[in-house]
Amino acid sequence: MPEDTRPVAAAPHSDANWAMAVDLDLQTVLILAKASTQALLNLSPLAYREITSAIAEEVKVLREQGDARSLATARAVEQYLPRAA
Numbered sequence: 409m410p411e412d413t414r415p416v417a418a419a420p421h422s423d424a425n426w427a428m429a430v431d432l433d434l435q436t437v438l439i440l441a442k443a444s445t446q447a448l449l450n451l452s453p454l455a456y457r458e459i460t461s462a463i464a465e466e467v468k469v470l471r472e473q474g475d476a477r478s479l480a481t482a483r484a485v486e487q488y489l490p491r492a493a
Contacts, residue, residue, distance in 0.1 A: 463489060 448455040470482040
């Protein structure tokens with residue numbers, strides 16, 4: 409009889425592994441966003457105004473969504489914005 413060559417089901421991930429993966433994803437996104445923003449600021453003296461305007465628009469969208477997570481994110485971004493760039 410041939411051996412069973414079906415793939416073995418992946419073991420379920422623990423909550424700790426899932427949380428670590430999410431944290432790594434978030435850290436990666438944050439680093440890439442910071443680097444991209446800094447590069448734009450270095451390229452153009454008008455970049456700060458444009459970046460600020462784009463972020464303000466995103467905050468507006470978050471506030472319009474109105475759920476707790478969106479509102480908390482909007483508040484966090486608004487607190488960071490004056491220190492940006």
